[in-house]
Amino acid sequence: MDHSPAVSVIIPAYNRADLMGRAITSVLAQTFTDYELLVVDDGSTDNTKEAVATFGDRIKYLRHGINSGLSSALNTGIRGSTGEFVAFLESDDEWHPFKLQLQVERFRAGNPRLGLVYGAMASVDTRTGKSLIPPTPWLPDNILDTILYQNCVLGGGSLAMIPRRCLDEVGLFDTAIRGCQDWDMWIRIAERYEVDCVPQVLATIYTHGGSNSQNIPPMIKGFESLMEKHHALYEARPRIQADLHYLLGRYWLNLGMKKEARPHFSSAFRTASGLDRMRAAKSAFRWLQTF
Numbered sequence: 200m201d202h203s204p205a206v207s208v209i210i211p212a213y214n215r216a217d218l219m220g221r222a223i224t225s226v227l228a229q230t231f232t233d234y235e236l237l238v239v240d241d242g243s244t245d246n247t248k249e250a251v252a253t254f255g256d257r258i259k260y261l262r263h264g265i266n267s268g269l270s271s272a273l274n275t276g277i278r279g280s281t282g283e284f285v286a287f288l289e290s291d292d293e294w295h296p297f298k299l300q301l302q303v304e305r306f307r308a309g310n311p312r313l314g315l316v317y318g319a320m321a322s323v324d325t326r327t328g329k330s331l332i333p334p335t336p337w338l339p340d341n342i343l344d345t346i347l348y349q350n351c352v353l354g355g356g357s358l359a360m361i362p363r364r365c366l367d368e369v370g371l372f373d374t375a376i377r378g379c380q381d382w383d384m385w386i387r388i389a390e391r392y393e394v395d396c397v398p399q400v401l402a403t404i405y406t407h408g409g410s411n412s413q414n415i416p417p418m419i420k421g422f423e424s425l426m427e428k429h430h431a432l433y434e435a436r437p438r439i440q441a442d443l444h445y446l447l448g449r450y451w452l453n454l455g456m457k458k459e460a461r462p463h464f465s466s467a468f469r470t471a472s473g474l475d476r477m478r479a480a481k482s483a484f485r486w487l488q489t490f
Contacts, residue, residue, distance in 0.1 A: 206234040206299055206360070207282030211272035213241040215290040216250040223254055225293035231300035234286075235259060239276045242266035270372035270380040273356070277371055285363055287356035291405050294357070298401040302360040305395050314365040314392025315385065318401035320354045325405050338396040343389040347432055348439050350382040352394075354404045359385075365392055376428065378421030386429055419450050419459075441470040 208226050212219050226236050240247050240262040251260050261279050277285060302316045322331040345351050352359060369387040372380045426433055433440040448463035
């Protein structure tokens with residue numbers, strides 16, 4: 200009977216042949232070695248396949264015939280993997296050597312309700328080569344309320360580890376939500392499971408012009424889809440809902456897109472109550488003066 204690894208590592212890649220060697224090397228350098236490594240080529244048109252092949256048969260290579268998006272690539276990796284836990288690494292990031300070890304130790308400490316472990320990160324701007332000061336990771340008392348308001352799981356998917364049994368319950372990544380697919384996953388997990396955070400730096404995240412996080416309008420639209428999908432959760436938390444609608448309105452307004460901003464400011468005003476309504480009214484008044 201074939202041995203199932205403790206961890207399945209999934210690297211989605213699209214035209215990253217020149218960068219992904221760093222990510223793969225960081226996985227192969229892990230102190231925890233009971234893992235399988237899958238690279239999902241999401242329809243690349245460069246030599247990604249050849250770049251993966253240079254590492255020999257240590258990698259399971261999966262390929263989409265056409266570019267299908269990050270969520271689809273992650274789901275292909277999950278379906279093709281067999282590990283007890285699943286960890287993701289973006290193709291332009293790199294893990295620190297103890298990343299898998301520290302997270303597996305948290306899961307095996309005996310909490311059966313633990314559904315997600317993340318950690319701290321380092322960050323580098325590839326355009327300047329300078330180290331950035333990333334947000335400090337923290338584990339809030341009310342993880343669901345916090346995640347509904349902001350994505351406190353740093354580094355996108357590169358810092359997360361999830362038990363397969365958890366994914367079996369909450370489902371795979373939502374291909375209809377682009378730009379916030381990881382955030383959607385954390386919300387679904389936090390609804391049903393506990394979340395933990397490793398304080399050590401687990402990965403270095405590289406920011407550059409091609410990063411998904413730099414593509415702002417799709418990120419905002421993804422955020423809008425996120426709020427629509429989890430409408431019931433936000434309805435039960437009107438203050439969070441009002442604050443996020445106001446924030447989204449400001450995002451669109453800063454991009455000069457007043458038509459897109461209007462419904463969010465209106466929703467923020469309708470949702471706010473008491474002193475919050477006074478604040479929303481003043482904000483809406485200032486916004487209306489921009490037209």
